Amino acid sequence: MKLADKxxxxxxxxxxxFRNGGIAVWWTKKRFESCRFLNCDLSNVLARGCQFTxxxxxxxxxxxxxxxxxxxxxxxxxxxxxCTFERVKLRNFGIADFIxxxxxxxxxxxxxxxxxxxxxxxxGNVHGCVxxxxxxxxxxxxxxxxxxxxxxxxxxxxxxxxxxxxDVAFRGGIDLSTTKFPIDNETDR
Numbered sequence: 001m002k003l004a005d006k007x008x009x010x011x012x013x014x015x016x017x018f019r020n021g022g023i024a025v026w027w028t029k030k031r032f033e034s035c036r037f038l039n040c041d042l043s044n045v046l047a048r049g050c051q052f053t054x055x056x057x058x059x060x061x062x063x064x065x066x067x068x069x070x071x072x073x074x075x076x077x078x079x080x081x082x083c084t085f086e087r088v089k090l091r092n093f094g095i096a097d098f099i100x101x102x103x104x105x106x107x108x109x110x111x112x113x114x115x116x117x118x119x120x121x122x123x124g125n126v127h128g129c130v131x132x133x134x135x136x137x138x139x140x141x142x143x144x145x146x147x148x149x150x151x152x153x154x155x156x157x158x159x160x161x162x163x164x165x166x167d168v169a170f171r172g173g174i175d176l177s178t179t180k181f182p183i184d185n186e187t188d189r
Contacts, residue, residue, distance in 0.1 A: 009033045017041040028076070047096075049076030055083045063089035063107075068096030068115065116154035122163040129167075131155060133174030155179050 001016050006029060018025055019041055029049045036056045042065035067090070068078040079097045086104040093115040101117070105124035113132045132153040153172060159180045170176060 003027065003030065005030075007031045007033075008035050011035045012038065013040050014038045015040070018045050019043050047078045047094075050078045052078070052080045052083050054081070056086070057083065057088055058086045060088060063091040065090075066092045066094050068094030112153060114153065116156075117158050118154070118156040119158075121159040124163060125166065126160065126163045126168055127166045130169045130171055131174055133170070133172035 001013075001018055002020075002025075003018070008031070010033070013036065015038070017040070023044065025045045027045055027047045027050050030047075031050065032052045032055050034054045035052070036058070037060065038056070038058050040057075040060040042060065042062050044064055046066040047068060062085075067080075068076075077095045077097060079099065080101055082100045083098070084102045084104065085106050086102075087106065089107040089109075090103075091108075091110045093110065093112055095114045096116075098115065098117045098120050101120045103120065103122045103126075106122075106126075108126060109128040111130040111132055134153060153174055155170075155174060155176065155178070157178045157180075161180050161182055163182060165182065
């Protein structure tokens with residue numbers, strides 16, 4: 001399905017494929033408000049400069065969905081406010097802000113390199129991921145332009161108290177002072 005408009009309000013996308021036969025689909029400066037993406041295939045979609053407010057992503061294929069712009073040209077941050085991600089695979093976060101979002105039983109297995117999280121809650125298993133902080137690392141950022149355009153891996157008032165953390169790392173000087181961890185998990189601070 002091709003999205004031609006710039007604004008979508010209260011739309012329900014059910015079992016919808018946004019794929020384009022393996023060719024990248026660019027969503028640039030699109031706004032989604034109170035939309036539901038249920039069992040959708042967002043493979044090869046690249047969100048650049050978009051805003052998702054009070055949206056729900058449940059099931060479906062998001063592991064090849066680039067959640068924030070990260071190309072050398074036109075670096076654009078995508079913002080997710082009040083969104084819920086439930087039982088989805090998330091791999092390509094790119095340059096994105098997540099504010100007041102909930103992640104429920106999601107499959108991450110990724111490095112959060114240029115994404116920031118503020119007032120977010122993680123519920124269920126959080127496995128195989130790295131939260132990267134603001135210290136420049138060429139391996140993660142590829143070049144200084146990506147680094148300066150990124151959110152520099154911030155965690156502000158993030159709640160993991162209802163999550164089970166396994167094989168999760170916090171690197172690169174990430175500030176954990178406002179992060180809440182499960183009582184039964186040990187963390188190296």
